[in-house]
Amino acid sequence: MGDADGGHPMSGPAPTSFWRRYVFSTDHKVIAKQYLFTGVAMAFVGGLLAYVFRSQLAWPGEPVPGWGPVGLDEYNALVTLHGMIMVFWVAMPVLVAGFGNLLIPLMVGTDDMAFPRLNMLSFWIFFLSTLLVVASFFAPGGPPGTGWTLYPPLSTSGMPGAWGVDVLVLAVALEFAAFLMGGINFLTTAINKRARGMGMWDLPLFVWEEIIASIVFMLSVGPLIAGALMLLADRHFGTGFYDPRAGGDPLLFQHLFWFFGHPEVYVLLLPALGIVAEIFCAGARKTLFGYRTIVWATIVAGLLSFIVWAHHQFVAGIDPRLAAPFSLTTILISVPFSITIFALIATLWGGSIRFSLPLAWAVAMVAEFLLGGVTGIVNGSAAADIYVHDSYFVVAHFHYTLVPIALFAPLAGFYFWFPKMTGRMLDARLGLLHLVATVVFFNVTFLPQFALGMMGMHRRIANPAAFEFLREGMPLQELSTVGVIGLLVSQAPFVVNLVWSWLRGPVAGANPWRATTLDWQCPSPPPHGNFEREVVVRRGPYVYSPPGSAEDFVPQDAPDAERAGGGAVPSPLVQPAE
Amino acid sequence: MPHHLPEVASTFAPAIDGHIALIYVVCGVWLAAAEIALFWALFRYRRGASPRAAWMPADGARQAAWVLVPAAAVLGFDLFIEWDSARVWAHVKERTPRGNVEVRMTARQFGFDFHYPGPDGRLGTTDDVASRELRVPAGRIVRLEMESADVVHAFYVPELRLKQDIVPGRRIAAWFEPTRPGRYTIACAELCGVAHSLMQAPLLVEPVEAWRRWATQTGAIR
Amino acid sequence: MSDAHPSDRFAVLVWAALLAALLGSLALGAFVPTTMVVVWVFAVAVLKAGLVLYQYMHLKHEPRWVRLVVFGSLAVVAALLAGTIDDIVVAPGRL
């Protein structure tokens, strides 16, 4: 078959008009920035929602400055949209689409994604879904108040706002479509557009994590798309998929939702671990410890993630006998992730660690995520879940996992790749202030929630003081609310640093962190088409401090002869047979 | 060790608290070990003290062992926790013993309705006695058969350490044996609509004689 | 690549086999649907799907990982089925 039309023509001449360069661009770097800024903007929206309902929790009934009194249905809607926005419109775009689009083509040494037009389409469908989710605030009949889990029959009865749920489900469906297209692009690019000489085992770990995350997302979202269609049909066409009176079963949606829900949190965790791995290696000047062990552990975790979902439903009405297998698989899945975390720590062991902001953020991510991970064992064990299910212990657990994943890791990635994106360095002093304030207020916000959870506080209640057993917890509520306010305010130095450094920050060269992966072997910011010469990969991704070499790093595509002292560098990984 | 736990008021509450304590101990040790390893590596191998990083070539079995052995230990502890969890879970959830007191409960949007068997001693008959409050004897097994009239609700009493969602279209049983007389609160732990935050009902645990006097006087039981 | 493509005549043969299988399943459909008949009907359906996948979609000539992609997604759906059978089919406590 003629290869002329099989392979995609290389990215054509650089676009010139403003619209083609910045708005309707097919350049993966521009699309990455579009995803990142949409995600960051929605993070402030999600954060402000949290400020409002946390203020209601700390001082029930008092009008919240900047919002006014929070009614009961309003509270439910704030909680619902906070959950939806933070997962689907902050974590997914920033972690999967933002960093994925920015780094995959650069790291595999190619000019752009496999299907550039599909990539552009995926962003604009995502942008439409962002408008829709914001529109669901003002939908006739009020915003949706069903929790981000949208459990029927609550979500299929007309009670919580006539159109709010429909607009929200449509927004989520469009978001799924956008990420299916993105996933196909990521997989095809990583599989088929690798530079010459780059075998699958020479891919940086970040690319592996994005590949596995895309596969897990793509295969787990399918049944929920069918479930969402059934939900909309129940709301509008009088079908009874989830209506027991018509023979349907509300538990069906719970199973479909969590069959997607739990793999989804791993889809977010994997890119974060990838970002941390890249930064640890560059920071410690040391080869990633157990590269293949981590890749295989991540693949096993991806497979296991499809059979753990019912730990969200131990006491939700499923057959008690189902709890044993799911509790076992849930506890088992902590093993592959403990392998990855041990390997990341072992990467630092024996290194020559340079303090830098990205490394500080990556260490903060791992340190805080560990606490999130171990509290997962409490929820994963069926017996303990009898008490902690739907309690603030669960809320504290998933914030101790998701905030390190969706805030600390992307910030580590942002401080690390900002020089590559813009050609400028971020200011270290502002960065350190931002880091310390964020970590302190994060703990002030969520440590008290562990205590509230153990005290028995159950989720999604607007007024804890209405329950006698929660009255003595009110000081903890106020502490947690002060924490949220502090967390929001401590993002100010970051925004200042971002804007100031982009305009007038010190110029960063092509490789400020002296890293070995291909994304650092092209100019900052990379031109349209990324690499000026054909990239030929000669060694694995993490050749740091090889013996007998003056430089403490050897880029993946560096010619063999270039190394001081001649002689081929002993590649720590399989020399790609070409 | 688990902190801030409410008082114990049911027979299986100590088992659940004990299981949570076991997880705190095991996971606490692993957490401390990992955090210490992380921050010790940062300090010990800082650039000043370690000008050149070690060279660890391709990950052979020996290198992988450094990570697989601790992971195997994690697996071992996990399985131990899982064994203990299964034991407690089976005791609390997988069996619902015949209760000395049988009560049927219907949860609906924003309240709990309790039905006692009534003089004929059988539930579901016309002489059932309805009540907005669950009143039970201490030291006796109470068996609840729960249904929902509209959306998903949950029966939750912190002091009993008991939580059970109720899905419409199913009759779900739960049991507990209260130990300490007193007034407790039943709350709905599953988001069920606008006034979910206000949905609660009183639970009164009385000594057996006082309870029997009340029950026979109101005809709640035979 | 072009030699890997069987001739048009072979494609017509596969088509004939597919139609024959269809008639087979119709014939089976006439019987009282005992479990055996149902099993046979689905066996025919799997045979037809196999023919289309392997012959028409050239899954036979694709590298192993492409087959893994197809059967992997089927395995995921099977995992969903296995985990929900007890709750949806048996549905203990169902009114």
Add this chain to the structure above:
Amino acid sequence: MQAHATVARESTSVPTGRVGVWWFLASEIAIFGGAVACYVLFRARYPDWADQAARTLGWAGAFNTAVLLTSSLSAVLAHHAAVRGEAVRASHMLRWTAVGGLVFLAVKVYEYAHEISAGLVPAQSLFWSFYYLLTGLHALHVTAGIVALLAVAASARRGHALGRVELVALYWHFVDVVWIFLFPLLYLSS
């Protein structure tokens, strides 16, 4: 600064377009698989659905299966023509495939009209809810397939991007395979 355009590389033996289509079909398998799994679960729960399934037009389903199988044949012939570089024949065969799709939709519309007039609407019972969900979702995919077939047929006629003939044929075969399972599940189990 226009970077030196590196040659269009394909790291594996599978062309990039086909890698993308196989992943797309994998996500479609998950969607249809999820919907069919829910239907199968409820069929196992309510054996009495068999007599409701009897009210479907078995002959129409069988005829439609034959139509889709035939249009799969014309899709393969189109792909073979494209491989041999016969642009006009490939485009011609793709059009016949699209015609097959239109015939399928016509029969579906007739079926729906017949069923709705007999009062068998989605809300009539859970079986019919699933019937409309599954056949409706499939019909949407057939419609999208017809549009794609005609688009590729038009560009193929000018000999442009003959590689896409195989990609749209792959998608069409997938739509056929889904129907191969929907037919016994919905029609034959009477």
